Amino acid sequence: MPAKVFSITNQKGGTGKTTLSMNFAAGLTRRGRTLVIDADPQRSAGQWTGLASDERPFPVSVIAVAGNLAREVNHFRQDYDYIVIDCPPTLETDTVSLAMSASDTMLIPVLPSPIDLWASVRLANAIEQAKMSNRELKAFLVINQLEPRNALSRAMQQALEEFDIPSLTGGLRRRAIYRTSAIEGVSVFCMGKRGEAAAQEIESIIEELL
């Protein structure tokens, strides 16, 4: 069965694309063979695995792709159960449109801030256009760095209803463990007790999608 392809995208930087990509992939690899395609020229996903120790390598292979993304995805589709594409923070290159054409699902991490929401409007339009050629394409907003006690975080739900793209019930809270795991080159699943709550958030997202 060909791999299910997920693209993590947002044209705005710093929304947590790589954090979501890597932890999401680490969760998926517990279910099947998983590959991360690092399509971001910043190569953050590659840097993440580079920080892992030899004794505890990152559980998912990461390859960097700079050329024809769709062709590379097709090349690996039969060898994996899940492919996660970490997209660059731009809509100005072909990469994201190629990712949209090759994906089954787009995940768009958004921060609970007006500026991040406004930036997502253009991406939502791009996804609507992509659906014309890839009719099966699904897209979901994933709220990242949610702070339940913050009024703006709580107000997000109403604003998200303005988007034509649905948001996942599960989101990611603002937790230091996401950053700590990156420094150690591992996922939140490897952080023991400290990573339990974060791992549960990632699991909820996976379960909602699969």
Add this chain to the structure above:
Amino acid sequence: MKQLGSKLADSVRQVKTQQAEKEGKEQKVQEDKTPEPILVSSRPEAPLPLFTSRRVWPD
């Protein structure tokens, strides 16, 4: 809290409208840039052009 939610939602609506207007303008500019097709109309009623060539043959 509810007020903040409405404000945020209003701001997203506003950005959506601005984006739609911008895309509409860009599309119009693109259309304006497209060169007019050259119309080749045949006018059967028009007389055929008469080419008068005077060739002088050498004797």
